[in-house]
Amino acid sequence: MANMDLKSGSEARFLQIHELEELRNHAYESSSRYKERVKRLHDKRLRDHKNFRVGDVVLLYNSRLRLFLVKLKSRWMGPHTVKEIFSYGAVIIEDSNVVNFKVSGHRLKVYINGPVDSWWR
Template identity: 65%
Template structure:
């Protein structure tokens, strides 16, 4: 008897009207679709914004002019294994800048060659002086 009473109470509390339940489910499905569409639009806006920021950073640093001094990144350099060896060589002088990021550079021997501008960066420092200090060591006098 008690079990039947609980079952009847559960049936009364749930809405067994199929038309009303169907409308509620229809609205839930459409609300889910709207939420999904908003999430998609927000992700597109986020991707556009981050792409704009990234492109701004890339384009600002890669504007070379004829006569600029640049360093060349050598990705194939494997002379010394270790973290402290620099793969940037140079400085080289930019002779001509072509469209789409290609540049012609000249080395110290006067040889001119073309390469992709992504492998270059501006050389802002002065000449590197290799100063070697000689320290003379004397044997201590023993008495």
């Protein structure tokens, strides 16, 4: 009788372990599909907003601001005007002082009317 309980207990434990493994595999697959879907939506949104044209008004991301403890200041400088676009995402922009410089298109975003902090000037 004790041998029978031990055998049925081991079979039950074996089934529990395999059921747990199936649940883990299902969760892993579900997580992978979700991550792929989110990445696809994120990439689609990035590409839609990064198509600049000459004459567009844009804001430039200020990466140096991270070094300072300025929490409430905007990290975007501008507005700037797009003067020239190169392959691989490089863009020449012009600021209000008619100074041109080349930046990566990843550091730019389209400017929508409104005030911009001018603390860097």
